[in-house]
Amino acid sequence: MFVLVVGGGKVGYYLAKELVESGHEVVLMEKDHARADQIADEIGSIVIAHDGCEGKYLAEAGANRADIVAAVTGDDEDNLVICQMAKHHFDVPRTIARVNNPKNEELFKHLGVDELISPTRMILGSIEQDIPVHELLHLGSLGGSDLELIEAPLLPGSSRSRRAVRSSRSSARDVRSRSGRTRSSPKATRSSRSAARSARRRSTASSSGTPSRSADALAVCGRGVAFALAERT
Amino acid sequence: MKVVIVGCGRVGAVLAEAFEKAGNDVIILDRSTGAFDKLPSTFRGNAVRGDGTDEDVLRRAGAQDADVFLALTEGDNRNVMAAQLATEALNVGRVLAKVNDPVRAAAYADLGLATICRTNLMEDTILGFAGLSTAQRPPILAPQRTHPGGEHHRAEAEPAAAPSEA
Incomplete structure (x- = not known):
């Protein structure tokens, strides 16, 4: 090259x-x-x-x-x-x-x-991983898409708290199937974006206890934190 | 009219004075406060020390929604970046960047930015003065298309003519 x-x-x-x-x-x-x-x-x-x-x-x-x-x-x-x-x-x-x-x-x-x-x-990202100043913590970006991986604390009363990681993973799959696209969708970013959109609706509706900016797509959660895919703001 | 000038050199300073005398609101930025010595003591516009390629600085100076934005520093790239910021983020009407490298001046006109090139201007003028034929280039290279992402650009509907207020 x-x-x-x-x-x-x-x-x-x-x-x-x-x-x-x-x-x-x-x-x-x-x-x-x-x-x-x-x-x-x-x-x-x-x-x-x-x-x-x-x-x-x-x-x-x-x-x-x-x-x-x-x-x-x-x-x-x-x-x-x-x-x-x-x-x-x-x-x-x-x-x-x-x-x-x-x-x-x-x-x-x-x-x-x-x-x-x-x-x-x-x-900045590295420092913020050690000193959580924001409620939503940036973990990394997914190349080629507008998505980023974030960490968010779950407040008491959230429907996602105390759920096993496994069951939450299936909820991520659930999110994807709800978006009306199959996993083998050729446009991966489009499907994940629409998954994020549908998840945003879902998470705002279901988890009243989450921090003010609601997670866009709940992917994995457990031990009081949620790892989520969020559309970059 | 709100006029923003980035770079208080000779050209920037005389234009600031002229725009102000014509009754416009003038904001002029420069990285060094010493540059403002070139402004007349009667200048009543806003002279702001700061980097004109920094969106925060431009906003703090009140550059958003300006009618005219002139990027006239000594750095071609600084001018290009300031002008693109004005177009993309600050909703400015007419934007002009001074680009002394003829290749870059033409390239950015192609990309949708009005540019003025001192090299071309002087070459044509001096050749004309000496009686030689010149390339007959316009003094300001008009944008050849809408700036990328410039769908909110207010000047889009206007003819791509050079501002002649100066």
Whole structure:
């Protein structure tokens, strides 16, 4: 695969190095000449010492035949423009952007960046797993869908509390069959989304004791917590 | 009219003054307070220190629902991002981004963003001055289509003409 990495900071450097070691074709763009030389000394002549935001140099770097463009500079606006230029001007099939301000994630996705990596969000998620500040705890995202896995405490009186995990799993299946789709539905995300919708109706109706924001799809629960699939807000 | 200007350089400052003199509400942002020294002491608009690519900062400055949004910093990418934020998240009427790289200026016009390119402007003007023929490019590259996700974009129904108030 031909991967074009833009930004020769720590992330770009180690990314390019690992990709080269696993046998991929890599070009790294870094506009700072001294830094570019330093990287070239260490991993070879795969470095282009030019600004990867500039259309001319993206073309020179072979952006039009890249399989993946990874924009990993420290500036969100640069990463956005690199991915948009790659996507719309050079028809790159897959663009990946590093996002520093988690608030930019939605905008970037909306503007056509294929994949977003937010170190801030990751660290935040990691901290929040230890210190539950919200009633609904983010556990992870399901790639390629608008769904995320959350943990929610069950309040006393919830119809879901003190249920065995097994019986709750069957309720998840129940949810799916209620949505009117079979498990072998070709559009998995669509079916799970509609399962989430139908589950939202179900859980708001049945579990009066759950926290204020009701779980979207009850998947597994037990020991006073519920793990749920929720449509990302 | 509510006018938002991101970047208080020479161009940003003179435009802020001109819009204000014409009776408009002007909000001008810059990352450094020193930049506001370029504004005349009589300027009565709102000068806000902050990053114009940060949605929170723009909202706090009151940029939402502006009629005109001009991204005029020295960074092409900052301008492009601020302008796209204005289009996508802030419900702004007319949005213009200064993009000095001709390739990016054309690419973003194709993507649905009005851009102005100093390189093109000066090239055409100087070649014309020297008596050579020029590419006859319009000074502002008009958006070639609706910005992605810009279905709520108020300017959509308007003709894609360049704002001439300045």
